[in-house]
Amino acid sequence: MNAPTYNFAYLDEQTKRMIRRAILKAIAIPGYQVPFASREMPMPYGWGTGGVQVTAAMLGPSDVLKVIDQGSDDTTNAISIRKFFAKTAGVATTTHTEDATVIQTRHRIPEAPLHAGQVLVYQVPIPEPLRFLEPRETETRRMHALSEYGLMHVKLYEDIARFGHIATAYAYPVKVNARYVMDPSPTPKFDNPKMDNSPALQLFGAGREKRIYAIPPYTTVVSLDFQDHPFERYRFDAPCALCGAEDAYLDEIVTDDKGSRMFVCSDTDYCEGRQAAGHRGKESAAPWEKAHG
Amino acid sequence: MVEAPDAPMHDQPLLVAEALCKNYGRVTACRDVSFSLYPGEVLAVVGESGSGKSTLLQLLSAQLAVTSGRVSYRMRDGVLRDLASLGEAGRRFLFRTDWGYVHQDPALGLRMAVSAGANVGERLMAVGWNHYGRIRQTASSWLERVEIDVARIDDAPRTYSGGMRQRLQIARNLVTEPRLVFMDEPTGGLDVSVQARLLDLMRNLVGELGLAAVVVTHDLAVARLLSHRVMVMKGGQVIETGLTDQVLDDPHEPYTQLLVSSILPP
Numbered sequence: 001m002n003a004p005t006y007n008f009a010y011l012d013e014q015t016k017r018m019i020r021r022a023i024l025k026a027i028a029i030p031g032y033q034v035p036f037a038s039r040e041m042p043m044p045y046g047w048g049t050g051g052v053q054v055t056a057a058m059l060g061p062s063d064v065l066k067v068i069d070q071g072s073d074d075t076t077n078a079i080s081i082r083k084f085f086a087k088t089a090g091v092a093t094t095t096h097t098e099d100a101t102v103i104q105t106r107h108r109i110p111e112a113p114l115h116a117g118q119v120l121v122y123q124v125p126i127p128e129p130l131r132f133l134e135p136r137e138t139e140t141r142r143m144h145a146l147s148e149y150g151l152m153h154v155k156l157y158e159d160i161a162r163f164g165h166i167a168t169a170y171a172y173p174v175k176v177n178a179r180y181v182m183d184p185s186p187t188p189k190f191d192n193p194k195m196d197n198s199p200a201l202q203l204f205g206a207g208r209e210k211r212i213y214a215i216p217p218y219t220t221v222v223s224l225d226f227q228d229h230p231f232e233r234y235r236f237d238a239p240c241a242l243c244g245a246e247d248a249y250l251d252e253i254v255t256d257d258k259g260s261r262m263f264v265c266s267d268t269d270y271c272e273g274r275q276a277a278g279h280r281g282k283e284s285a286a287p288w289e290k291a292h293g
Numbered sequence: 294m295v296e297a298p299d300a301p302m303h304d305q306p307l308l309v310a311e312a313l314c315k316n317y318g319r320v321t322a323c324r325d326v327s328f329s330l331y332p333g334e335v336l337a338v339v340g341e342s343g344s345g346k347s348t349l350l351q352l353l354s355a356q357l358a359v360t361s362g363r364v365s366y367r368m369r370d371g372v373l374r375d376l377a378s379l380g381e382a383g384r385r386f387l388f389r390t391d392w393g394y395v396h397q398d399p400a401l402g403l404r405m406a407v408s409a410g411a412n413v414g415e416r417l418m419a420v421g422w423n424h425y426g427r428i429r430q431t432a433s434s435w436l437e438r439v440e441i442d443v444a445r446i447d448d449a450p451r452t453y454s455g456g457m458r459q460r461l462q463i464a465r466n467l468v469t470e471p472r473l474v475f476m477d478e479p480t481g482g483l484d485v486s487v488q489a490r491l492l493d494l495m496r497n498l499v500g501e502l503g504l505a506a507v508v509v510t511h512d513l514a515v516a517r518l519l520s521h522r523v524m525v526m527k528g529g530q531v532i533e534t535g536l537t538d539q540v541l542d543d544p545h546e547p548y549t550q551l552l553v554s555s556i557l558p559p
Contacts, residue, residue, distance in 0.1 A: 133404070146381070146382045148419060150389075150415055150416070150417075150418040150420070151415065151418075153418040154407055154415050157410070157414055157418070157425065158407055158411050160425050161411065161429070161446075161447050162447065226425040227423050228425050228426050
């Protein structure tokens with residue numbers, strides 16, 4: 001008889017209950033970092049151990065899982081985690097954003113708008129937005145408790161003093177539900193507005209730092225800024241070289257050692273979907289049908 | 294305490310200490326200290342190392358909990374409130390708005406890795422200032438007031454000299470226009486000429502802004518230059534108190550006489 005080697009979705013049921021309790025508390029207090037008893041996972045820290053534990057606690061047999069890494073479905077990290085859950089939970093997987101019920105992500109929010117019922121799970125390396133300004137954990141916790149967030153603006157002030165504009169391009173601090181300042185994980189600030197009032201549930205898991213936090217659906221998320229230096233989205237000003245998209249966040253790909261480069265959508269599913277719908281960029285290959293006669 | 298409601302603010306004490314005691318286990322660091330501090334008044338607390346000066350300063354600024362006794366502060370609304378009843382949020386808010394605290398070691402009072410401008414601006418941002426241009430303008434005008442070259446506004450204080458750091462620390466504290474400043478050996482560790490310049494600056498600022506201050510020092514020259522009143526501490530107790538020139542020129546207690554006589558004649 002083939003007894004399963006693992007419990008469903010790898011973690012034992014008691015651990016999942018512990019994580020679910022932390023998730024429920026995180027949803028109840030939007031943006032608040034809930035400590036949890038993070039487990040060792042069969043992957044190194046920095047590979048998404050926090051996100052994987054949140055996903056494992058969330059998954060049910062009928063869920064459809066999508067995993068992206070920097071927007072891409074086919075990088076090592078994304079493929080490993082997708083296979084991990086296909087093997088330990090036997091759930092269906094997909095690369096299509098619309099079809100997924102649970103999306104685990106590293107450093108991007110998909111371009112396609114999320115819909116109600118979807119859960120976006122972020123992998124978080126350092127959950128504390130105040131960390132590099134205030135090294136003491138006891139002090140940062142107290143600052144969150146008393147909502148003393150002047151220090152967060154010190155970071156933005158330093159940016160402007162040094163570079164003339166707010167140069168923070170990723171992990172751009174946000175205020176959730178007009179209360180807690182939160183690190184949105186190292187997503188580009190281009191993605192920050194997508195977090196605001198999103199119909200999907202957003203969960204954040206930091207495995208090494210042992211913290212879970214959440215943005216419930218339809219919650220206000222405001223990017224911090226100054227009156228005279230307002231928050232601005234940033235994307236490289238060019239169409240995608242493969243699908244011609246003007247509104248998607250782009251990756252820069254170096255194509256030779258003579259300085260040539262191309263800019264393509266970082267969200268591979270979005271890019272492929274657009275190409276299948278007939279959109280073309282200036283460097284897209286000839287249509288498949290023609291190449292094969 | 295019944296007070297005439299229309300009495301002017303400067304006739305009423307700003308800070309009132311009543312029978313303050315602090316024990317660390319069996320060691321008594323501070324015993325039965327009582328005094329009132331009025332707006333615009335500078336009080337020097339002098340005594341040798343271990344006499345309880347710094348403990349007293351921490352009790353007054355609510356960084357340490359008292360073993361017994363009470364510290365009250367007259368808030369901007371004119372009501373004298375017990376600090377213990379304010380709650381942590383209220384005390385911390387006072388600490389970064391209506392109070393200043395100048396540490397002996399500027400590294401404790403400054404953020405050494407962020408620029409001078411941000412150091413001065415932090416308190417403004419903490420009370421909700423949200424306009425970069427205005428924050429920067431206020432920061433540079435304060436740097437000017439404490440005689441720091443405005444061209445160095447974007448340099449981190451770790452590139453500053455000891456005297457500049459101490460002046461920056463003062464600017465950082467005064468930017469929210471506090472009414473009360475605590476200073477713990479503000480001139481400690483500086484050379485004599487820098488000390489003189491700093492004392493001169495502090496005396497001017499205290500006079501201009503009408504600040505009340507509690508200055509802890511073991512240097513009687515600092516007390517003589519800055520303060521209106523002196524409190525002499527020994528073994529955790531106040532042994533003599535009075536006007537500065539009175540105490541320093543005509544000390545009554547043997548210990549005070551010893552302190553005064555141990556200054557080298559000029």
